[in-house]
Amino acid sequence: MTSIVIGSWTFRAAGREEAWMEAKVPGCVHTDLLRNGNIEDPFYGTNEHRLQWIDKQDWEYAAEFDAAAEQLDDDFVQLVFEGLDTYADVTLNGSRLLSADNMFRIWKAEVKGLLKESGNKLHIRFRSPVNEDLPKLERLGYALPATNDQSELGGLGDKRISVFARKAPYHYGWDWGPRFVTSGIWRPVRLESWSGVRISDLFIRQDAVSAEAAEVTAVVTVEAAASGPSTMVVTVEGREHRLEAELETGVQTLELPIRIEQPRLWWSRGLGEASLTEFQARVDKQDGAADSRTVRTGLRSVRLVRDRDEAGTSFYFELNGVAVFAKGANHIPNDSFVSEVTEDRYRHEILSAAEANMNMLRIWGGGIYEQDIFYDLCDEHGIMVWQDFMFACSMYPGDEAFLDNVRAEAEDNVRRLRNHPSIVLWCGNNEIDSAWAHYDENGGWGWKKDYTPEQRESIWADYEAIFHKLLPDAVERLSPGIGYWPSSPLISLTEDAGQHAYPESAAGDVHYWGVWHAVEPFENYKLKIGRFISEYGFQSFPEYRSVRSFAEEADMELLSTVMLAHQKNGAGNRLIKEYMDMYLPEPKDFPAFLYESQILQAEAMKMAIEAHRRRRPYCMGTLYWQMNDCWPVASWAGMDYFGRWKAMHYYAKRSFRDVLLSADRTGTGIDLHLVNDLQASLQGTLKVSLLDFSGLTLAEREVPAAAAGGQSRLLLSLAGEELLPESAASDSVLVTAELVAEDGSLLAAASAFLEGDRQLALAPASIHVEEIEGSGGSRFRVSASRLARAVWLQSDREGIFSDNFFDLVPGRPVTVAFKALKPGAVRYEAADAGRVTASSMGDAVKALAAKG
Known part of the structure; x- marks a missing residue:
């Protein structure tokens, strides 16, 4: 060809x-x-x-x-x-x-x-x-x-x-x-041309995959200009598998079963290698015509597990027989003009997901079926993909022409993407079942009230034709074995009021937006937990230099015309300010407001992520809204349009660690939980310290700690009176916890304050950033004279730090590395950060300089 x-x-x-x-x-x-x-x-x-x-x-x-x-x-x-x-x-x-x-x-x-x-x-x-x-x-x-x-x-x-x-x-x-x-x-x-014979498609159907053997079928679509005998050879890992076939003029499908002993399995990030296997199919006709095609896939078994249990019905992904806790975010297109997204921009996003310990991205249904490079990168980095069809937050027509168009669309895209091992689920749409709520007269978003009973039934029948019939049929025919979920969120297709999801659903997946849209407190993230939370989020602004890309200095005000134009959620700026007044001290100026908005968002997402993970195995997935932006804007994204990580992405990196030590501030003290997403068990010693803001240790405690693979455990509950000596003030102390292995290595760490940020005795801290000799400007030791809250390191060059927006305790310096993604590179590499500066919340707040 x-x-x-x-x-x-x-x-x-x-x-x-x-x-x-x-x-x-x-x-x-x-x-x-x-x-x-x-x-x-x-x-x-x-x-x-x-x-x-x-x-x-x-x-x-x-x-x-x-x-x-x-x-x-x-x-x-x-x-x-x-x-x-x-x-x-x-x-x-x-x-x-x-x-x-x-x-x-x-x-x-x-x-x-x-x-x-x-x-x-x-x-x-x-x-x-x-x-x-x-x-x-x-x-x-x-x-x-x-x-x-x-x-x-x-x-x-x-x-x-x-x-x-x-x-x-x-x-x-x-x-x-x-x-x-x-x-x-x-x-x-x-412009494509061919003669004699052409392989127009090669699909590796995975019939049964285990550690012992992979039973697959090479499904080869062949076009022949004339009939005649032929030989098809499929080569995998150096071994040839042959099929003699009599081709007919036109299009036909040849199937060749293949068994691979002890295959290299594809695993999601954190559970093993994302091994990929290449298959080459070649068809040779006796008249001399020939063609070949090569595809790459990962050998794995995957299923969406929805089993009845004592709490309701499970909702999780099982990969190669292992229950996986899904950790990640919702992806939207990286640009309003999708052809502007280069391979390096895609690479930055997927590497950012992997760096942040994510193992899943949900491609949301209001964007596009992504470019091939997106899925290739997810395959390579072990990032599972929840793939929506492109329908979101609307009802759609159901005339014959529209349905035929959708059918062809589904077939094109399922066929194009079905060899990607990263795709573990196809989902019909985003939020339509819960928005319309056909079986609950008072449910949904109020859409139904605008229509007559006859119109309602017609609109719902069109919905069912697409999402309950047409799309699942396309997935089953073209990508058998991959799960289909009609709408996100959904409890189950019960055809009654029990179908439509709500925040505490004990089955299906959940979108929880009580925090943000309903102005519920962050603490509700710990109360309203479903089996799989596929959407939730909180907004922030991008950093100052990103805001300056669309605004002048005169526009640096929350209610300016330009700032409102770059806030597409009508109540967004008001809500950020309202929540900030609840949880954070008052910022001293607009740049400080931008910074504090990111800390506010990060703290909210940390509370949610860790609450979800602590509830494993009841909850088995947490995908926040959203990973990225399509233009420079105030939004729910964890990294902005320019790919700059917000505070939230750094927080998520810590909260998504495979081994998580989670410090949960309760009404009366602090609970310390250990979450182990690895398959192997863990054991060690939990070391807890109480420090004041000058770095002085006020109390210490050690207890043995252990957790089996795939387990979440409460290790220690500390009541307020246990934590605080009479001589100390609750607004000026910090609890730190470290999980130390038997060999002395640090397995996990966490910290917590006894009061919320708004009550803390914060003040500007002297932060010292020292380049480590011989690092070429890529490694730094950061220390502080007193507690520095949410230390923000900034470089005058584009890249990421190994850690950022962290709390810095006197006497406990932190070493960080700076990395950049060079054009065409497959990973972040050590890079010269140039000039590095540091600031903290104590520098950002208003009228607190005299405190502490």
């Missing part, structure tokens, strides 16, 4: 006699306009509001290309469009090829009869998504719920049309993202 990528493209507004401008493909009209100087930075200030005209205009793209001589001689020649966004009419040399209507599908057209040796003219007209879908709303006669569709910002009033387009839902706006309804060629366009 011969394949070339169609390169040089130009574009312009359709229907106008304007000059053609240079276009970048993959790309979109917004980024092409920006590169040509026709618009200003969409992310800066309030520019988003001034760019809403773009989606109401048709756009045209054109390319001229030559065909390779051998392609003209081949039997079959196709143009393959891996991603057209979204409504596109395609012609070649003046002849119509196809009309596309789904961003997520792969579109193909036979072009042998149209192709010339040179000067082929390819033209694509992208019809306005707004103008295309407004008539569909009119024809339906009533609006479908689409809570996050920012139609008002787009100049459409209450006409929410996102549900009619098979296009990334977040393009229409979300409560963390802007409204940029794009058009363009977002994945490559290729």
Whole structure:
């Protein structure tokens, strides 16, 4: 097979006699306009509001290309469009090829009869998504719920049309993202040709996998130009497996069972190596035609375990027979303009997940089915993927054309992704079952009240057609053995009120948003715990230099026009301030507010993560909202648009450690828990110290400690009167705990205050950062004159520290390393941090300098 990528493209507004401008493909009209100087930075200030005209205009793209001589001689020649966004009419040399209507599908057209040796003219007209879908709303006669569709910002009033387009839902706006309804060629366009025979797909179906043997089937889709005898050979780990077959003209599927003795298994991060195995299939016809294809997968058994137990019904993933506690976050697209996400940006995200001890990412249903590189990296780093289909927070039409489109979309994407061992679950949608709550008249988000009984039944029937029939059928047919979950969150498909999830559900998965949306206290994270918490979160701002990327110094105020434009959750800034007044001391200025917002978020997520982990095995998963951002904004993300780790990501790294010592401040004291996610048991000595803020040890205690593999245990409960000598004040002491192995090595550590941050006697501390000789500027020893709360190390170079936003006790210096991701590198490497500065909460707070 011969394949070339169609390169040089130009574009312009359709229907106008304007000059053609240079276009970048993959790309979109917004980024092409920006590169040509026709618009200003969409992310800066309030520019988003001034760019809403773009989606109401048709756009045209054109390319001229030559065909390779051998392609003209081949039997079959196709143009393959891996991603057209979204409504596109395609012609070649003046002849119509196809009309596309789904961003997520792969579109193909036979072009042998149209192709010339040179000067082929390819033209694509992208019809306005707004103008295309407004008539569909009119024809339906009533609006479908689409809570996050920012139609008002787009100049459409209450006409929410996102549900009619098979296009990334977040393009229409979300409560963390802007409204940029794009058009363009977002994945490559290729000219492919072949003669004789072609392998168009190779799927390694994993029938039964264990440590003793892997029983797999190579499922090979073969296209033959003519019938005749052939030999198929599948090679794995140096061994050939053969099948003699009589090919028919056209498309057929060949299956070859293979047994691999004592396979190298694929494990998620923390449980073992993420071993990958390569399979090569080759088909040779007796007439001399031949083709081959290679895929890489990981051999593993995986299932979603939902068994009845004394508490309700379990919900966890079992990998190679081991129950896995899922630790991670929800992933959204890394950019509003997805073609701007480079491989290095993907690499930074997945390595950031691995560095933070995560073993799962949930690809949320309002974005895109991710690029191949995303899943490749998850495969390599042992990051399991919970994969949503691209439906979120809306009800959808169910006419025949829409269902056929969705069916083709599902088949394209399940087929494309099914060899990735990282994908452990397909989920139908995000939050729709609980939002509509069909079987609970008073449940859900209030959507049902706007419809007649007949309309309700029709809307729900359309929902069931997609999520209870069409999508699970596609998964079962094309990726057998991988679980399907209809909606997140959900208890079970009971067809009664017991179907719809709530925060304390004893079955299914849970999205808990009482903290944040309902302004419940952080402490409720310790009370409202389900079997698997697949969403929860709290907002913060990015750091000052990231905020300055979209705002001027004059905009540095919580209620400024620009700051509100970069806060898509209507009550967001108010809620951050309201919670800050509850939990943290008052910041002295706006940069300090930005910093404290990150500490506030981090403390909330630490409380949630560790509460969930302490409840193992009742709770077996914690995925916070959200991993990343698609533009610079105040949001729930743990790292900002530029990939800079917020305090939360550093906190998560500590709270996600495989061996966790968790210090839980109770109403009367502190409980110390040991959580062991490893398969092997642990034992050692728990050493507990009470220190004052000058570093003086006031009391010490040691007790033996142990935990079996996969166990959470309460090691020690300390009441307030045990902890605090009469001479000490509760606002000026710190409890530290260390779990020390028999050989003296440190297995885990934790600390806790007896009072909340708002009550602590904080003051500025003198923090000393000393470069370690011989480290090339990559390692530092950090010490403090008095307790320094949430020490923030900053470098003038991009990278990450091995630890950050940590508490620093006098006499107990901390050594940190600085690492950076070099272009094309597969891991973070030691790097020169340049100038490093340090500050703490004592430096940020207002009117506390005299305390302590």
